Amino acid sequence: MTRYFTQDHEWIDVDGTSGVVGITDYAQSQLGDITYVDLPAAGTAVKKGDAPCVVDSVKAASDVYSPVSGTITAANDALGDAPETVNTDPEEGGWLFRIDLSDVSELGGLMDQAAYDAYVAEL
Amino acid sequence: MLTLPLDAWHRARGGRMVEFAGYWMPVQYEGIIAEHLWTRTSAGLFDVSHMGQLFISGEGVEAALEAVLPIDLSTLKPYGPRYSLLLDENGGVLDDLMVTRWNSGFYLVVNGATKWDDIGHLRENLPDEVTINHLDDSALLALQGPKAFVALERVVTGEYPLSALTFMKGGQFKIDGVDAWISRSGYTGEDGFEISIPAADAERVADLICAQPEVKPIGLGARDSLRLEAGLPLYGHDLSPETSPVEAGLLFGINKRRRTEGGFPGAERILREIAEGTARKWVGLVLEGRQAAREGATVHLGTQQVGIVTSGGFSPSCEQPIAMAYVASAQAAPGTKLEIEVRGKRLAAEVVSTPFVPHRYFRGA
Numbered sequence: 503m504t505r506y507f508t509q510d511h512e513w514i515d516v517d518g519t520s521g522v523v524g525i526t527d528y529a530q531s532q533l534g535d536i537t538y539v540d541l542p543a544a545g546t547a548v549k550k551g552d553a554p555c556v557v558d559s560v561k562a563a564s565d566v567y568s569p570v571s572g573t574i575t576a577a578n579d580a581l582g583d584a585p586e587t588v589n590t591d592p593e594e595g596g597w598l599f600r601i602d603l604s605d606v607s608e609l610g611g612l613m614d615q616a617a618y619d620a621y622v623a624e625l
Numbered sequence: 626m627l628t629l630p631l632d633a634w635h636r637a638r639g640g641r642m643v644e645f646a647g648y649w650m651p652v653q654y655e656g657i658i659a660e661h662l663w664t665r666t667s668a669g670l671f672d673v674s675h676m677g678q679l680f681i682s683g684e685g686v687e688a689a690l691e692a693v694l695p696i697d698l699s700t701l702k703p704y705g706p707r708y709s710l711l712l713d714e715n716g717g718v719l720d721d722l723m724v725t726r727w728n729s730g731f732y733l734v735v736n737g738a739t740k741w742d743d744i745g746h747l748r749e750n751l752p753d754e755v756t757i758n759h760l761d762d763s764a765l766l767a768l769q770g771p772k773a774f775v776a777l778e779r780v781v782t783g784e785y786p787l788s789a790l791t792f793m794k795g796g797q798f799k800i801d802g803v804d805a806w807i808s809r810s811g812y813t814g815e816d817g818f819e820i821s822i823p824a825a826d827a828e829r830v831a832d833l834i835c836a837q838p839e840v841k842p843i844g845l846g847a848r849d850s851l852r853l854e855a856g857l858p859l860y861g862h863d864l865s866p867e868t869s870p871v872e873a874g875l876l877f878g879i880n881k882r883r884r885t886e887g888g889f890p891g892a893e894r895i896l897r898e899i900a901e902g903t904a905r906k907w908v909g910l911v912l913e914g915r916q917a918a919r920e921g922a923t924v925h926l927g928t929q930q931v932g933i934v935t936s937g938g939f940s941p942s943c944e945q946p947i948a949m950a951y952v953a954s955a956q957a958a959p960g961t962k963l964e965i966e967v968r969g970k971r972l973a974a975e976v977v978s979t980p981f982v983p984h985r986y987f988r989g990a
Contacts (some may be wrong), residue, residue: 534846535658537939538915538946540968556968558917560657560939561846563968585915 506569506609507618513593514569519606524597525557525566525588528622533559536588541577542599548574550608555598557588566598570608576600629674630764630824631831638842646737648675650845657846661941664813664851665982668770669843670834677740678760678821681747682730689755690731693747694724695870695889697880701726704795706808710870710878711735711743716891716898717866719746721858721878725795725808732806734765734819736860764827769817769851771985772839777818780833781807792816792986800830809987812848814855814980816987853947854940856909856979862920863907863935863949871898872951873907905932906957909979910948910965912972915939917946918965924950925964925971931956934965942982948974 503517511529515522530536542554553565554574577599581587588596603609613621627648629635635642640651651672653660663669681690687698696709703726711719720739725732735743740759747757768777778787783798787807790796795808803826811817822830834840849859858864858873869891870878876899883889887896912918917939924932937948948965956963961976 534653535656535941538917540916558915558939560661560850560941561652563917563919582915 505615506612507615507621508567508569508612509621510567512566512569514601514612516603516606516609519572519603520575521570521572521601521603522597523566523569523599523601525592526618526622527592528625530589530592530596533557533561533564535560536585539581539585539588539598541579541581542574544574544576546574548572548601558585568601569612570601570603571605572601572603574599575602629672630827631672631674634828634831635672635842640842640844643845645845646675648737650675651842653844653846654842657844657850658941660841660843660847661850663841664770664815664843664847665942666771667841668768668772668776668817668837668839669813669847670831670840671767671769671843671848672764672831673737673767673819674764674824674827675737676765677733677735677737677743678763678765679733679735679744679747680727680730680758680760681733681751681755682758683755685752686730686755689751690724691883692888693750693890695879695883695892695895696724697882698726699882700880703728704808705793706734706795706810707793708875708878710875711746712870712889712891712895713866714890715866716869716894718860718864718868718870718873719743719866721860721864721875723810738861760821762824763821764824766820766822766827766831766834767811767817768820768834768840769811769813769815769843770839771816773815773817774987776834776837776839777807779837781805790818791989801833803830805830812855812857813851814857814982814984815851816985850938850941853936853938853949854942854980854982855984856949856981858907858949859936868907868951869895869898869903871895872903872905902954904954905951906954907935907949907951908957909977909981910934910950910963910974911943911977911981912946912948912965912974914972915946916967916970916972918948918967918972918974922948923966924952924974925966926956931963940981947981949979952976
């Protein structure tokens, strides 16, 4: 399994053609207290850069962009009762949705952990 | 971009600085929900030095101010702030403000984002004999919450005790030797105080107040969620030149004598609206579920749009989303079931009476 990152502060863990998507610790710290997550339905087809998911904080609603194209296979329904998990455990238990990748070559445009850490350090 | 007198103080305390009203201001320190709940249960210190503090004086100042504000100054006793409205000739709201009678004139506190326009408007509409003094070397702090009194009482001295102040009363005090104009007022719905001090002494006073165990510094984010729960309007969002104070339910800002006599900007429309009612009203809504509706979201009854949200968000105290909206008067009664459109979805909402969280002003023992 390999983890990739986007410039919009999503992460994706990829194993073959299946991926798990969430937002990074940096993203949750910028958003502040998360009060609601609007999750996508399984079966939804998305293109890379679409916003199938919305994270609501006290301050504002923010789009979560899909790092890759594919079909949503599941969402983290546990966030319905506990959206604050995205604040407390953004890169594990606070995952948002699973996606079946339609084009693994899109991963080439994403950052690895070291590149992402360097990117955040510049912000 | 301007900086507040307490800019370095906010940064040193971990304040996350954002642009607001032309200033760098702290939106949060430890987190909006924690700061919000701390203010509701203990006491929070807010830096509101971006707001405009004006002193208006000169010959005929009383009549001149009554010509630009729908206020009755004949019933305004010294040192007690009163809410008023700066209106345009159509009765639209240019700003909302507080007016206090001092010995030789009137002390006004206006919104930060509008203060330069307000000063221009007042210059244009007040006679030459009346002087507008922008007190821009003063800082303004608000200490709000059920423990604000015990915390502040410990650090103030004065000719009379702090307990002499009840809601909407003010007086001159000293904090660690610093001259402080203090009124028992604020914008959170809680008991609390607003404190005007020289900008040069702001750090020392803020340090001293925050050294009290009841007090933490609170950012703009919680200030907004607190005032929303209190059902209080925010200028530029809930109030604008497109809204009249009558539809916003701010009749208390138009004093009784002025409702019959008129003689203020927009009086024709406002007196007519008081007599005949308005087509829409500003109401509170609670939403089902957890997704918030925000400013600009449309309000619907079936296929018909009946209103628009002007402020909304997740209420930390009620633990559900709340909103304020202008809706058609026929749909403005508490209990009315409506829908709010958010990102293509319809969220169920119900009109409720405001405030969402009861006011706890101190009106006397």
